[in-house]
Amino acid sequence: MLHAAHLLRRRLRISSLPVLLCPSSPLAAAGCPTRIRVSACRPSFSISNSAMEVSGRNSDGPQVAVIGAGVAGSVCASLLAAKGLAVKVFDSGRGPGGRMSQRREKVEDGSELMFDHGAQYFTVKSAEVQHLVDKWQALGLVADWEGRFGSLNVATGEFVHETAVKKRYVGVPGMNSICKALMTTPGLQAKYGVQVAGLEWADEGLGSWCLKSKDGENLGRFNAVVVADKGAAKLLFGQTASSPLLEGSELSEMHKKVAAVTAAPCFAVMMAFPSPLDLIPLDGFLVEGSKIVSWAARDSSKPGRVTTSSDCWVVHSTEAYATGIIAQAGMAKPSNELLAAVANDLLTGFQSLLPNMPTPTYMKAHRWGGAFPTTSIAPEEKCIVIEDRRVAVCGDFCVSPKVEGAILSGMYASERLGSIL
Incomplete structure (x- = not known):
């Protein structure tokens, strides 16, 4: 089983960049201490041109759950799926977009009105995001x-x-057209109208995450989790001291930062x-x-x-x-x-x-x-990655309160988490 996962990881590697995280991946060796690692490298990113969802792809390989279908979660999920990983996205809304949503309203004369009632537009400064936006x-x-x-x-x-x-x-x-298109990347599935309210780590074997909805529905077991939602991030880090999901003295400051997100x-x-x-x-x-x-x-x-x-x-x-x-x-x-x-x-x-x-x-x-x-908890790192639990936290609250910040955070989270799967 371990050997098969190792071979799969080698087969799915598409980036020529050096590994951004420690080489002792949790899929290759169990029990390494919790570390939050950062990198100043500039990853390379790609996006699938396909507009059709493919279900059941790579069912024997690593399964990744992404919580949140805003722009950060959509970008991260799409890039992970483009690497060949099986990705499932959960969002409490009626569709993808988050604050990049669009409202369509029919009026009495039968015509349709369209409003971008959240983010009105976005600008780009970074070369990484510009490359993606050009595509x-x-x-x-x-x-x-x-x-x-x-x-x-x-x-x-x-x-x-x-x-x-x-x-x-x-x-x-x-504005939601970007996220809607990203959700059609082959290997990616999305489930809307679902609020993730339970995260449980199982230590047996290589370890995995079990997700549950607010209604108590079992949403599945996954090898890795991307948290691209402020509320879910607080759920992840905000467990009681007697039963923490993520332990280790190095995480104490991160607990404080996530708790302070406003x-x-x-x-x-x-x-x-x-x-x-x-x-x-x-x-x-x-x-x-x-x-x-x-x-x-x-x-x-x-x-x-x-x-x-x-x-x-x-x-x-x-x-x-x-x-x-x-x-x-x-x-x-x-x-x-x-x-x-x-x-x-x-x-x-x-x-x-x-x-x-x-x-x-x-x-x-x-x-x-x-x-x-109104806060940025990882402006330099762009995202938070906890290696031995295979968790990535991304979003505009990590980088900057702008669409570009969310895109950049999702891009970095996909590269860093993908490098250990």
């Missing part, structure tokens, strides 16, 4: 958003156009107007000086969107406003009445920016309770 662009998954951007000063009522040229990418036809809340309101708001000279702008509105974007100006006569906008609240609402209402699922009140507040705040703004024909609010991290 996505060649596949038609992303495009440049060549809009007009800047800010609005509430005190003066003046719109200020940005002077620096910044390349902004958007998913086509929605995120800023935000309300997003999706609005559709019967005609273009031509008096607004920008397609996306920061709002300076408002207590309610922090950002507004003309979604219908993005490339690849469904053609409609409506002018679609997404308005984000300030953190202070969202925090105040949550302090009063709590973190339970918001009622329709609460969301309607929030939508009216943000509409009032938005209308105050522009005299004679028409009434929207469609309006709906969405709460992001903790989608925008």
Whole structure:
């Protein structure tokens, strides 16, 4: 069994880079002490061009569970599957994307409206991410958003156009298109509407992870786990002192870091107007000086969107406003009445920016309770890998609160975990 796993590992190796983790892999030798290792190497990454899911692939080889189908989890899962590993993704949402989700709404006249109600776009600075994004662009998954951007000063009522040229990418036809495509990588399966609430390590043999859902369903046994969700990361590290999942004095600081991960809340309101708001000279702008509105974007100006006569906008609240609402209402699922009140507040705040703004024909609010991290726990390492338990933790909360940070974290997690499988 051990010899077969060793041969499989050699057969699946596709990178010519040196091993980024210690050579005494847990699949080759049991009982090595827990280590968190980092590397300054720049891994090379690839993405499958296939758009068809293949089930049951490599059923005799290492099985990897990925918790979270946001961009970090989707990137990591796709790259691991491209190495030939069997990967299963679990996410509590209705589909992949996380805060890169897109909302589709049908209105009374039968037309469909589309809103990127979370992340509006992303930028790229690192060469590794740029290489991957170039491939996505060649596949038609992303495009440049060549809009007009800047800010609005509430005190003066003046719109200020940005002077620096910044390349902004958007998913086509929605921000979630990237994650949806990555989920079709051969060897990868996804299960949505499932919240992982139990992680149990079994020491017998080479050791494995057993995952359970919030409803108590047994989700399977896996050789390795990728945690690409803040809540699951806290579950992994947050066991009681009497029954820790991950032991060792070297992990004490990591326990503290993960426990300290915080995120800023935000309300997003999706609005559709019967005609273009031509008096607004920008397609996306920061709002300076408002207590309610922090950002507004003309979604219908993005490339690849469904053609409609409506002018679609997404308005984000300030953190202070969202925090105040949550302090009063709590973190339970918001009622329709609460969301309607929030939508009216943000509409009032938005209308105050522009005299004679028409009434929207469609309006709906969405709460992001903790989608925008305010801390980075592994900015240099890009991810956390615990070798002897074959666990990788990745996400924007590891690198930076941006889409690029999440992509980079998922890429590094796939390379480092893949090197020990």
